[in-house]
Each structure stands twice: as structure tokens, then as C-alpha cells.
Amino acid sequence: MRFFILCLLLVLNLSASVYQKNCLSCHNKLPIKIDKFFYRYLLKYSSAIETKYAMKLYLQNPKKENSILNPALLNRFGVKKKTTLSEKDLKKAIDEYWDKYKIFGKLK
Amino acid sequence: MSVLKNWDINLRQSEKKTLLSFFILYLFFTTLLLLFMAIFYYNTQKDLMLKDKRVGLSKYANDEIKRLKYLHVNFDRVPRIYPRDKRFKSAIYDSVYTKIFSLLDSSDVDLNEDIYLKDGSIYYIKELESYYLGTKYVVIEVKDDGIWLKRVYKNLAIYGGGILAVLLLMGYFLLYLLLRPMREAIELLDRFIKDTTHELNTPVSTILSNIELSSKEQIDEKLQKRLNRIKIGARTISNLYQDLVFLTLSQKIESKKQNEDIAELLQERLEYFSLSIESKKITLKSKLSKGISLHVDKKKLTKLIDNLISNAIKYNKINGTIDVVLAEKYFYIKDSGRGIEKDKLDLIFKRYERADRSVGGFGIGLSIVSKIAQEEGLRVEIDSVFKKYTTVKVSW
Numbered sequence: 001m002r003f004f005i006l007c008l009l010l011v012l013n014l015s016a017s018v019y020q021k022n023c024l025s026c027h028n029k030l031p032i033k034i035d036k037f038f039y040r041y042l043l044k045y046s047s048a049i050e051t052k053y054a055m056k057l058y059l060q061n062p063k064k065e066n067s068i069l070n071p072a073l074l075n076r077f078g079v080k081k082k083t084t085l086s087e088k089d090l091k092k093a094i095d096e097y098w099d100k101y102k103i104f105g106k107l108k
Numbered sequence: 109m110s111v112l113k114n115w116d117i118n119l120r121q122s123e124k125k126t127l128l129s130f131f132i133l134y135l136f137f138t139t140l141l142l143l144f145m146a147i148f149y150y151n152t153q154k155d156l157m158l159k160d161k162r163v164g165l166s167k168y169a170n171d172e173i174k175r176l177k178y179l180h181v182n183f184d185r186v187p188r189i190y191p192r193d194k195r196f197k198s199a200i201y202d203s204v205y206t207k208i209f210s211l212l213d214s215s216d217v218d219l220n221e222d223i224y225l226k227d228g229s230i231y232y233i234k235e236l237e238s239y240y241l242g243t244k245y246v247v248i249e250v251k252d253d254g255i256w257l258k259r260v261y262k263n264l265a266i267y268g269g270g271i272l273a274v275l276l277l278m279g280y281f282l283l284y285l286l287l288r289p290m291r292e293a294i295e296l297l298d299r300f301i302k303d304t305t306h307e308l309n310t311p312v313s314t315i316l317s318n319i320e321l322s323s324k325e326q327i328d329e330k331l332q333k334r335l336n337r338i339k340i341g342a343r344t345i346s347n348l349y350q351d352l353v354f355l356t357l358s359q360k361i362e363s364k365k366q367n368e369d370i371a372e373l374l375q376e377r378l379e380y381f382s383l384s385i386e387s388k389k390i391t392l393k394s395k396l397s398k399g400i401s402l403h404v405d406k407k408k409l410t411k412l413i414d415n416l417i418s419n420a421i422k423y424n425k426i427n428g429t430i431d432v433v434l435a436e437k438y439f440y441i442k443d444s445g446r447g448i449e450k451d452k453l454d455l456i457f458k459r460y461e462r463a464d465r466s467v468g469g470f471g472i473g474l475s476i477v478s479k480i481a482q483e484e485g486l487r488v489e490i491d492s493v494f495k496k497y498t499t500v501k502v503s504w
Contacts, residue, residue, distance in 0.1 A: 035184060043180065046203035046239035103183075103241045107190040107209045 018089045019096040032073070038101040040068040048102065052094050059083045059090060131283065138275045145271075146264050157256040158223045158230065165223065165232035168196050168248045173236060176200065180240035196250045200243040208242060212249045219245045228252050298356070305352045312349060315342040340384050347418060351472055354411055363405045363483070371396040371434055373406070377413045378432065384421050385430065394432040396439075402504060404484045412480045415473040416441045416500050423498065438503035448492040456490070 027034040045051040058066050062079045069077070083090060175191035190209045191198075199210035205219055214231075218224065223232045232248040319339045323332070374396055378385075385392055402409070420430045420443035428444040448456060456474050481488045481502065492498040 039180060039183065042242045043238050043240065046242045046244045047206065048202075050203060051242075103208055104206075106188050107241075108188060 017092070017096055018085065019093040019100075022083075022085055022089070023093055023097065030077070034097075035101050037068065038097065042103070044068055048098060052098055055094050055097070056090060059085075059094075127283070127287070130286075131279070134279045134282075135276075138272065138279065142268055142272055142275075146268055149264065150260055153256060153260045154225060158225065161230055161250075162223055162232065165196075165230070165248050165250065166234065168193065168198075168250075169232060169234040169246050172198050172246055172248065173234070173240065176240040176243055176246070177238075183241070196248050198249065199247040200241065201245040201247070202242045203239070203244040205245075210247075212247060214249070217247050219247070225252060228254070301352060301356055305349060305356065308345065308349045308352075312342055312346050316346060336383055336387070340387055343380075343384070344418075347414060350411065351415070351476055354408075354476055355472060363408070365403050365405050367401045367403055368406050368409060370400045370402055370439060371398055373409065374413060374432060374434060374439065377410065377417055380414075381417050381421060384418075388421060388424060389427045390421065390424055391427075391429045392432070393429060396432065396434040397436065400434060400436065402484075408480045408484060412477050412484075412486075412502070415477050416502075419443075419473055419500075420445070420498075438501055440499050440501040442497055442499040444497050447494040447496050447498050448490070449494050453490060453492065 024034065027037075041051045041055060045054050054066070054068075058068075059080075060083060062082060064074060064079055067074060067079060085093065171193065172191060179186065179188075179191065190211070192211065197211045197213065199212045199217065200208045201217075201219060202208055207215075213229065214227065217231060217233070219233055221231070221233060223230065225231075228251065230250050230252050232250075234246045234248070236243055236246065315338070319335055319342065322335055323339075327335070374394070378392065378394060417430075417432075420441050423445040424430065424443045425445060430444075431440075431442040433440050433442075477488060477500075480486075485504065487503045489501045489503070490498065491501070
């Protein structure tokens with residue numbers, strides 16, 4: 001039985017996306033949900049192309065200057081570590097993040 | 109062009125065309141000028157209207173932005189319903205002009221404009237500083253009530269019409285001033301021709317009647333020949349007098365149409381010119397079918413025939429021939445003269461145009477023929493081979 005559960009967890013882990021494994025896994029532990037970051041990006045960059053580019057730039061080279069967090073939150077949580085994801089995986093993760101929270105097609 | 113209509117000698121066709129061209133050109137530029145003024149006035153009034161509307165539309169846009177802000181902040185907590193307003197329709201676009209959501213009637217919006225009018229709707233575009241829901245441009249659409257446009261059309265009709273009338277009146281007086289020297293010259297020429305024509309009549313009639321009287325007396329052959337030459341000369345002057353009378357007074361002479369025997373008339377005119385025919389030793393061959401009559405003005409048809417016979421004699425060679433044939437639907441006069449070059453055939457009906465300048469004349473004969481034919485419903489055709497013959501066919 002224990003073996004069966006371990007196998008199931010392994011299969012589930014293998015089928016999880018880059019975004020789920022590498023982004024959600026950490027962000028879910030934070031007090032601020034991941035969608036709040038999305039709306040802050042949207043507020044500053046508007047279009048898909050500019051938002052995705054800003055996210056990629058920050059994740060590859062995180063600095064206080066290019067963070068969308070306000071100074072109080074930055075002081076509290078600090079700047080995240082540089083991503084270890086490859087260019088391709090990072091793009092996949094950002095695309096999934098955009099598709100999940102984008103406004104297009106959600107308004108009635 | 110009433111300035112021209114009372115002259116006995118009317119302006120030539122080309123001069124009339126020039127004046128007409130001037131008038132059309134003047135009318136064209138006047139209309140063009142008014143059109144530019146109208147467009148300028150329309151655009152100014154439209155801009156003023158948009159300026160008036162701008163304040164209200166800006167307020168609508170701010171109201172919409174407030175609602176977008178609320179929706180952005182509470183996107184995961186409230187129903188995701190786009191904020192609507194009864195007073196206007198709106199749409200939101202991102203920074204690369206991609207439509208996020210739209211309630212507009214038109215899908216084609218110019219986001220580079222600030223405010224504009226299109227298809228009866230006014231569009232106001234406001235750029236956001238913070239992109240709520242990713243919105244960089246909020247577009248507000250309201251229907252144009254069209255009151256300003258009605259006012260513009262009314263003013264254009266009143267003032268535009270007034271200006272056009274004034275400009276046309278000015279054009280008329282300008283034309284009148286331009287024509288004055290030409291009119292004076294033509295009046296002078298008109299008076300001169302009338303006076304000359306009048307003065308010609310009495311002496312020519314005297315010469316002709318005296319020759320007729322002298323011919324009846326017993327005179328020797330030599331003197332008779334001289335008298336005949338004088339008679340031909342006097343008749344030539346008489347014909348010229350008749351032509352000038354026709355040209356100067358033709359519009360004042362009332363047409364008297366009646367059935368005329370054409371064979372009889374042709375025979376009569378050939379006899380009238382018999383002396384001239386004899387003097388050039390021309391052989392006359394006539395074949396005139398009997399019983400053909402036409403409902404025409406005798407004087408005018410006589411003038412037409414006289415001109416054709418006179419030309420056939422004038423342009424014929426010594427010992428030449430003249431054929432006169434009358435059939436059911438036509439008659440023709442053929443000479444064995446110099447003929448007319450092909451490139452000159454189209455011009456010979458114009459007044460003062462002469463295909464051959466080697467003999468005397470004013471070049472008015474065929475112009476009269478053409479004019480009479482037109483008035484009497486006849487058709488004139490010319491067939492000619494240079495240096496061989498000329499046939500003038502008159503059909504009906």
C-alpha cells in the first residue's frame with residue numbers, strides 16, 4: 001500500500017507543469033497569493049508582451065529596482081533568488097501564469 | 109450671355125466657345141473656392157462641437173476608470189462583469205491596442221486620436237496612467253445629436269448661396285467689361301457691312317436693269333460681248349450683296365415655306381448663270397426629273413442653289429463641264445474643276461474658310477449653304493478628288 005502511494009505521488013509529481021512545480025510550490029507557502037503579483041504586473045505593464053518580458057527580466061535578474069512589490073513588502077520579504085530554470089522552461093512557466101490570470105475573455 | 113444676343117453679326121463659334129470656357133472656368137473656380145470655404149467652416153464648427161463635448165466625455169471616462177480600478181482591485185472577489193453606463197458605451201484596450209473588452213457599435217477605433225466624430229458617433233479616448241485590468245486606453249462612445257450639423261447646413265445654404273450669387277454677379281459684370289471692346293468692334297463692323305450692303309444695292313440694280321434694256325436694243329456683237337461681261341460682273345456683285353444680306357439679316361427674315369418644284373427652280377437658276385457658264389466655255393449637262401417638289405423657303409433654297417452653281421463655275425476650268433442631276437431624293441452639281449484636298453474637306457463649311465484662294469471670294473458661300481441646309485432640313489455631302497472634280501449632293 002505504502003509503495004502504491006509513493007508511486008502515485010511520483011506520477012503526480014512527474015505530470016505537474018513547470019509553473020506548478022517551480023512557481024506555485026513556493027508561492028503557496030507565502031502569505032501573498034501569486035495572483036496578486038500578476039495584477040501588479042498588469043497594472044504597470046498592460047499588454048501580454050510587455051508583462052511577460054518584465055516578469056522574465058525580473059526572474060532572471062531579480063533586483064529591488066525592477067521589482068513590482070512596494071518598498072514595505074520588499075523590506076519584509078526581500079528580493080527572491082535568481083531562477084534556475086532554463087530559458088525554455090521559464091517561458092513555459094510565464095506563459096502558463098499569463099493564461100491562468102489574464103483578463104482577456106474573462107469579462108462579461 | 110445675353111450681352112451677345114442682339115448683334116446682327118453673331119460671334120463666331122470659336123469666340124462663343126472661348127467665352128463659354130471662360131464662364132465655365134469662372135464658375136468652376138468660384139464653386140471650388142466656396143467648397144474650400146464650406147469645408148473649412150464645417151471643420152471649424154465640428155472642432156468647436158467636439159471641444160464642447162470633451163469636458164462631459166472626460167467626466168464619463170473618469171467614472172469608468174474608477175469602476176475599472178474597483179474591478180481590478182477586487183477581481184477575485186466580485187463578479188467579473190464589465191462596468192456599464194446608460195449614458196455612454198465604452199471599450200478598453202491594452203498598450204499594444206489589443207481590445208480587452210468592448211461595448212462599442214464600431215470595432216474600428218483610432219486610439220491615436222483624442223476625440224473625433226465618425227458615422228454619427230463621438231469617440232473620446234483617454235490614456236490611463238495605471239493600467240487597471242491592463243487597460244491603457246478607455247474609449248467612450250456617445251451618439252451625436254446632429255444639432256450642430258443642421259445649423260452648419262443652414263448657415264452654408266444661406267451664406268454660401270448668398271456669396272455664390274454675389275460672385276456670379278461679379279463674374280457677369282467682369283465678362284461684360286471684358287467683352288466691351290470686342291462688342292464695340294463687332295458693332296462697328298456690323299454697321300459698316302449693313303451700310304455698305306445698302307449702298308451696293310442701288311448701283312448694282314441700276315447697272316443690271318440698264319444692261320437688260322441695252323441688250324434689247326440693236327447693238328453690234330462686240331459691244332454685246334462687253335455688255336455680257338459687265339452683266340456677269342454685276343451679277344457677281346449682286347450675288348455677293350444677296351449673301352451679305354442673308355448673313356446679316358437672316359435671323360430677322362421670316363421663313364415662308366411652300367411647295368416648290370425643284371426642277372423648275374434648278375432650271376431657272378441655271379438660266380440665270382448661263383452667261384457666266386458660256387463665258388468660261390463650260391458644257392452644261394442637266395438631267396432633271398420632273399414633278400419633284402419640296403416644302404421649303406424659295407428664297408433660301410435659291411440662295412443655296414446659286415452658291416453651288418456659282419462655285420461650280422468659279423472653280424471650274426475653261427472648257428470644263430457641269431453636271432446637274434435631280435432625282436427623287438436628291439440633286440447634285442458636279443464640276444470638273446480643281447477639286448478639294450482631302451484634309452480641307454472638313455473645313456469648307458466654316459465661314460471665311462476657302463480651300464482654293466486662286467480665285468476671288470470671301471469664303472462665305474458654303475457656310476451659307478450649310479446654314480440653309482440646316483434650317484430647311486437638307487443634307488449636304490461633298491465628294492471631291494483633287495484636281496479632278498467636286499460633287500455637291502443635296503438630299504432630303
